[in-house]
Amino acid sequence: MSLYDKIPNNVDLSRDERLKRALEKWQPSFVNWWMDMGPEGYQNDDIYLRTAISVDAEGWATYDHVKMPDYRWGIFLAEEKGDRSIGFGDDATRPSFNEVPGEYRNVLRRLIVTQGDTEPASVEQQRRLGHTCPSLYDLRNLFQVNVEEGRHLWAMVYLLHAYFGRDGREEADEMLARRSGSADKPRILQAFNQPIDDWMSFFCFTHFVDRDGKYQLAALAESGFAPMRRTCRFMLTEEAHHLFVGETGIGRVARRTAQLMKQDPNGDARAQGGIPLDIVQRYFNFWFSYGLDLFGSEISSNASDAFGAGLKGRFREMDKYTDHAITNDMMELDVIRDGRVVKEAVPMRNALNEVLRDEYARDCERALNGWNRILAEEGCSQRLRLPDRKFHRHIGSYAGQWFDPEGRHILDEREWEAVKKAALPSEEDYAYVRSLMVPVTQPGAFANWISPPQKGINGQSIDFPYVKFVRS
Numbered sequence: 105m106s107l108y109d110k111i112p113n114n115v116d117l118s119r120d121e122r123l124k125r126a127l128e129k130w131q132p133s134f135v136n137w138w139m140d141m142g143p144e145g146y147q148n149d150d151i152y153l154r155t156a157i158s159v160d161a162e163g164w165a166t167y168d169h170v171k172m173p174d175y176r177w178g179i180f181l182a183e184e185k186g187d188r189s190i191g192f193g194d195d196a197t198r199p200s201f202n203e204v205p206g207e208y209r210n211v212l213r214r215l216i217v218t219q220g221d222t223e224p225a226s227v228e229q230q231r232r233l234g235h236t237c238p239s240l241y242d243l244r245n246l247f248q249v250n251v252e253e254g255r256h257l258w259a260m261v262y263l264l265h266a267y268f269g270r271d272g273r274e275e276a277d278e279m280l281a282r283r284s285g286s287a288d289k290p291r292i293l294q295a296f297n298q299p300i301d302d303w304m305s306f307f308c309f310t311h312f313v314d315r316d317g318k319y320q321l322a323a324l325a326e327s328g329f330a331p332m333r334r335t336c337r338f339m340l341t342e343e344a345h346h347l348f349v350g351e352t353g354i355g356r357v358a359r360r361t362a363q364l365m366k367q368d369p370n371g372d373a374r375a376q377g378g379i380p381l382d383i384v385q386r387y388f389n390f391w392f393s394y395g396l397d398l399f400g401s402e403i404s405s406n407a408s409d410a411f412g413a414g415l416k417g418r419f420r421e422m423d424k425y426t427d428h429a430i431t432n433d434m435m436e437l438d439v440i441r442d443g444r445v446v447k448e449a450v451p452m453r454n455a456l457n458e459v460l461r462d463e464y465a466r467d468c469e470r471a472l473n474g475w476n477r478i479l480a481e482e483g484c485s486q487r488l489r490l491p492d493r494k495f496h497r498h499i500g501s502y503a504g505q506w507f508d509p510e511g512r513h514i515l516d517e518r519e520w521e522a523v524k525k526a527a528l529p530s531e532e533d534y535a536y537v538r539s540l541m542v543p544v545t546q547p548g549a550f551a552n553w554i555s556p557p558q559k560g561i562n563g564q565s566i567d568f569p570y571v572k573f574v575r576s
């Protein structure tokens with residue numbers, strides 16, 4: 105088997121003997137991890153997957169039925185024209201760098217490891233969902249997301265192996281050693297240790313948590329470190345599909361719930377085997393708050409350092425802004441002082457996590473409006489909401505404080521317990537949603553709690569056999 109077949113790449117791997125050997129050594133560990141921790145029970149089946157074969161804008165993807173272990177996980181960096189300069193920070197307009205400057209080594213390694221760790225984590229979280237798929241279309245989408253998260257791990261591991269020597273190799277091994285939800289070796293970020301045992305959680309995860317990934321990758325795609333910028337740029341093209349799966353998945357649930365409410369004499373979706381909107385709302389409250397946490401503290405010197413170093417920019421830094429130094433601007437934030445919420449102005453560079461979180465929250469609002477439009481179209485007068493950004497936070501200024509979903513500061517613990525109980529999914533909610541999760545594997549058929557998509561994948565019909573089961 106040629107090297108390209110084994111590790112497809114556009115980084116001229118065959119010309120770098122040391123790197124090639126390191127990656128060839130890591131690869132069997134990756135495959136072992138995939139077989140142990142990847143989707144449970146479907147490794148032998150033929151899945152209609154999109155595979156990256158090159159990076160040119162028109163034809164980077166091919167679609168075919170393949171077995172997941174034969175998916176061509178590879179290393180692809182987006183092409184760039186001409187020489188680029190650093191776009192922002194203290195060294196703006198100097199040529200962008202192709203090696204890691206010593207003084208930025210730690211900042212950069214931390215960014216890569218944190219991003220990289222999320223990729224296998226989500227595969228682990230989702231590994232049992234196949235058994236309860238609402239359709240073959242959805243099953244295929246799940247597996248597409250899973251194999252691409254595997255490829256995203258490759259993208260980050262490439263950077264570690266290529267630019268961080270022995271430290272990088274050790275970090276790459278650790279990526280396969282940590283486990284989502286494990287007591288002794290958990291994944292780095294909390295959202296990636298939460299169980300995803302039902303498809304409503306999966307859609308919320310791909311909507312709210314993968315969307316954090318989009319904004320992190322977009323900020324890194326502005327980087328002055330060229331290999332980082334180029335790899336993140338290509339990852340974003342894959343990430344778009346994950347967000348599509350989440351956003352349309354929730355939209356299809358909203359549509360079906362509204363239809364079932366219409367059918368029921370008492371307007372009760374639950375009586376008709378649907379997911380009632382109050383449960384959907386509690387899932388939003390849970391996942392939106394974890395999504396917000398992923399952006400880190402409101403006031404952050406790490407964010408300032410990464411910007412100053414030209415490593416991590418703002419969302420669409422080069423298109424959207426003219427001032428790329430932001431040395432004088434301030435941002436007003438709600439912070440807690442002496443147990444109370446007060447406004448405080450902080451230097452913009454220290455508030456960049458919050459700036460990115462603003463972009464994310466706006467995008468979540470946009471999607472929310474779309475779901476509410478679907479409810480209106482189906483004649484339903486109820487609406488879904490996003491909780492206040494201070495609600496149920498575990499990271500940053502609001503961690504350790506209590507707020508209700510409307511943003512009211514709560515000082516009494518008993519009151520908070522009651523608010524939390526009403527606002528977050530209960531064991532009973534989870535049990536009910538799980539009770540709806542019966543597998544539907546007839547081509548073109550869909551579980552009762554979700555409506556079919558508007559169209560199939562890659563121009564195929566909705567009843568296309570997206571997954572072909574191979575009896576062993």
Ligand SMILES: [Fe+2]
Pocket residue numbers: 223252253256317343
């Ligand atoms: Fe990813």
Ligand SMILES: [Fe+2]
Pocket residue numbers: 253314317343346
């Ligand atoms: Fe993703």
